[in-house]
Amino acid sequence: MAISHICINCAKDLARQPAIFDPHYSLPLVICPDCNKASVRRPNYYSIKYKSLLRIITVFSTLLFQTLCIIALAGATVACVFLIGNVVFLMTDAELSRLSVTNVIIAVSLTSIATGAWLTAGFSHIPKLKVWIGWSVFLVMVTAIASIIYFLSKSNIDANFGSATILLVLANTLALIPILVMMILAMVGIPLGNFFLYLYQILARELWQWRKRRLSLGRTR
Amino acid sequence: MKADQEKIDLQAEIASPQPISIIVGDRLCVHCGYNLTGQSIFRESHYDLLIARCPECGSVTSLQDYPSLGRWANRWAGVAAGLWVFLLLAMWAGSSGAIFGISMATAMEASSGPFRSYIDDQFQEWKIEQEALAANNPSTANSATNNTAIQGITLPTGTPAQAQVFFRGGGLYTNFSKWWDLQDNAALIKQFGGWRQAVDNDAFYFWILLTLLAFAMGCFWGIALLKQRRRGLLIWASLIIATSCVFAIFAFVDWFTTDAYYPRSASEHVIAPPILVLSIAFAVIPLFTGVLLGRPIARRLTRILLPPRLLNSLSTLWITDGLEPPHLQSSR
Secondary structure: OOOOOEOOOOOOEOOOOOOEEEOOOOEEEEEOOOOOOEEEOOOOHHHHHHHHHHHHHHHHHHHHHHHHHHHHHHHHHHHHHHHHHHHHHHOOHHHHHHOOHHHHHHHHHHHHHHHHHHHHHHOOOOOHHHHHHHHHHHHHHHHHHHHHHHHHHHOOOOOOHHHHHHHHHHHHHHHHHHHHHHHHHHHHHHHHHHHHHHHHHHHHHHHHHHHHHHHOOOOOO | OHHHHHHHHHHHHHHOOOOOEEOOOOOEOOOOOOEOOOOEEEEOOOOOOEEEEOOOOOOEEEOOOOOOOOHHHHHHHHHHHHHHHHHHHHHHHHHHHHHHHHHHHHHHHHOOOHHHHHHHHHHHHHHHHHHHHHHHOHHHOOOOOOHHHHHOOOOOOOOOHHHHHHHHHHHHOOOHHHHHHOOOHHHHHHHHOOHHHHOOHHHHHHHHHHHHHHHHHHHHHHHHOOOOOHHHHHHHHHHHHHHHHHHHHHHHHHHHHOOOOOHHHHHHHHHHHHHHHHHHHHHHHHHHHHHHHHHHHHHHHHHHHOOHHHHHHHOHHHHOOOOOOHHHHHHO
8 A cells, every 4th residue: 555645735645646757856746636736755765764874884984084094194103203213313233224224214205195195185175284283283292192101111210200201301302303304205295185186076076977967957847 | 948948947946945944953865865954945936845955966855754654664763772772871881890990900000019018028027926936835836827737738848948938928828817807907008108108109000091091981972962961961971980989889898898818908908999989089080071072072073084075964963062063164
């Protein structure tokens, strides 16, 4: 049995009245044979829920992707800062030969370029200056926290509180230099990010054209 | 000809309708699922229908609805609601359990420091005194103070002195609870140098974890209980803390009803209860802060991380606090 569909004007049940498709609005319409009032036949309830679910999945996937990028790139940057610190200050020649300087340069460059591309493509909705300053501040904070944890785990704070604090401040101050260098290097990634954005726009435009054709939008009734 | 007709239709549509209302609830576009909240409602002139246009896909959505007759929609809604309630209850128990667990770990760690060794040393001294007394008085030679005699164990000849001490002191602690009952805990702590000396300060590293976890849980509850205002959220956070306190009561009962058989358990009996209470009380600060800041943080983060096109699916975060949905704010 057809689902009841009552005319809101004259209360006639339009359940057995076939719907006509209005191409202008893309809506299934039923014209009441008694009062000529048009009403829209309800679309499938589950299809809307399904679309809503798809949208929510898209939203949360994007959030997850962005969060993973933040974790990965911030982690990689902090690791690079520590690597640079080790190469410059701590390592002996033997250790340096094991951990090739070239490898460190490659790691730093790749991380910086990926960061630049991601900041450009992933945050195109925020003014660029805000994004870059915000990310730099975030990196400084993460590096500071990482240094604090590192020193808490390595040094005997009770015995050498003064010297540990000085070391900590020194390390954080010195960390600013590699972060600055990496942020300057990250600018190389801007064209790459713009290219990703361009690809995305092309894809979105094509999708919109396809959807427009599918929904027959813009046609006259 | 066709193009002209399109133009006329478009002009008619643009010219004629004036918005007669605004969608304030959640209503999804039937074609793309976009949340139409905040969109204007028009009276369409040709069919006299109430419509709204999806700003994303441009399609028209009818606003005239009929109740769904299918039973499964309501059934699935019931199942989803039940699952959500179950999840919230599980998270409630989980939050309280996590706060209690970390507080308990802090309490245990705090009591495993130098005070435990001090109790051990005091007990060993007492034992040596008792053994000396027993040696001087043969009638008490087999008394309860002599570990090896009581246990019926004779250490092999030539056992190193250190191993003997370990075996008697660390391995058995036969009369420990008897000795412990004779002690005045407050005096013992005072002798040791006070609470600051007795508590192992490394335990407070657990408070970093406690702060992060309680704050994260607070944020979760701030977002999950969307219908609650500040007062309701604070009451809920208090309930979580109260449940942690209920868990703590079990630990207290265990401490106060069982005897201390080892220096470690004795140290726990003295130091752990106040530290446990202190840790749970400390968790109130990050939990309450998280509960109050959860939604603003979520709003700020989603604004940063998501492009405006996707933001409106989470517009509930704004609407629930009486704020304008983000896509309307950005369109101004």
